[in-house]
Amino acid sequence: MPVRGRGLGGTHAQSVDGRKRIRCASSNSGDVTLGFHEKCHQDDYEAYLKSHPLPDLPILHVGMTGGEYNQAIAAFNEKLKAYFKTMKAESVSKTDEAGYSKSTYEKTGKPYHHMIPTK
Numbered sequence: 001m002p003v004r005g006r007g008l009g010g011t012h013a014q015s016v017d018g019r020k021r022i023r024c025a026s027s028n029s030g031d032v033t034l035g036f037h038e039k040c041h042q043d044d045y046e047a048y049l050k051s052h053p054l055p056d057l058p059i060l061h062v063g064m065t066g067g068e069y070n071q072a073i074a075a076f077n078e079k080l081k082a083y084f085k086t087m088k089a090e091s092v093s094k095t096d097e098a099g100y101s102k103s104t105y106e107k108t109g110k111p112y113h114h115m116i117p118t119k
Contacts, residue, residue, distance in 0.1 A: 037095065044091035052087070055079035 058072035096102035 040095040041091050044094050045087060048087045048090055052083070055083055 055076065058076040060069065060072060064072070092102070
């Protein structure tokens, strides 16, 4: 999975993210890399997909008019958008708001000061 974030050392998985203290709500591993943070989002998404079924597919049948078909597909697409919006919001809550939160960074503009052991 490509890393989609910006760390102090660039955009690679081993960079340290200055926006927030990187962690998962469920983990205290001490890993402060961008890659670990993004992996937490992946874990959030996998857990959400396992515990929340996708919306039912639209019922399509022979003889539907074009308008009926378009309406059924549009309704499904709206349900799917809402599903993924909720999934993302849950991940933000569990991962981005854990530790030094994303909202604190956005409010203050000050990065988290990582204390990385030298030994």
